[in-house]
Amino acid sequence: PRAQKCELDQSGRAFDEAHHLSHAVLEDLRLLTNFSMDSQRHLCLLLVGLPPLRQTLNLRVNESLRQRIVVSHRLSGLRRDELEPYLRQRLEQAGCDVPLFEPQACEALYLAGRGLPREINRIAHFALMAAALDEARQVSERHVQSGCSEAQP
Numbered sequence: 751p752r753a754q755k756c757e758l759d760q761s762g763r764a765f766d767e768a769h770h771l772s773h774a775v776l777e778d779l780r781l782l783t784n785f786s787m788d789s790q791r792h793l794c795l796l797l798v799g800l801p802p803l804r805q806t807l808n809l810r811v812n813e814s815l816r817q818r819i820v821v822s823h824r825l826s827g828l829r830r831d832e833l834e835p836y837l838r839q840r841l842e843q844a845g846c847d848v849p850l851f852e853p854q855a856c857e858a859l860y861l862a863g864r865g866l867p868r869e870i871n872r873i874a875h876f877a878l879m880a881a882a883l884d885e886a887r888q889v890s891e892r893h894v895q896s897g898c899s900e901a902q903p
Contacts, residue, residue: 769799773811780815827865836867837874850878851889858894869901876900 771779782793797803804824807816828836834856841850851859851874859877863870874889877897881889 766798767800768797769801769803769806771797771799771803771806773806773809776806776812776815780812780818783815783818828860828867828870829865830860833860833865833870836870840871840874849888850881852891854891855889855894858891859897862894862898872901873897 779795783795804822806812807819834851837851837856837859838849841847855877859870859873862873873894874897876899877889877893880893880896880900884893886893
């Protein structure tokens with residue numbers, strides 16, 4: 751997979767999935783950050799990626815780029831009390847306004863996904879499919895377990 755460029759604003763660029771960027775591309779980005787005109791920097795980069803991005807930036811070959819990083823932030827996973835509001839918000843975005851996950855299913859989903867939104871989304875997707883196949887009105891713990899099995903590579 752390749753990193754995708756997405757529009758940030760006129761003064762900068764964002765690269766989502768930046769953990770997929772090659773060393774050559776990272777070097778090109780470093781060179782671009784050297785550019786200044788009238789003593790002002792005209793390029794701001796936002797690199798967004800999974801933990802391998804941090805590991806890549808920590809390599810000696812990328813030291814010059816790492817030194818130019820002004821702000822760095824690492825997102826942590828969801829807390830247990832954040833899961834249900836997160837699921838509710840995601841379901842509302844999809845046009846669903848009824849609670850689809852039983853409390854035991856939420857607990858199983860949180861444990862299986864380790865609080866990581868990307869994992870929670872994958873498992874929830876498969877759990878919702880399992881519930882639909884059972885013609886169930888709500889996702890049960892059993893559906894989450896089935897979703898975990900399907901989500902495994």
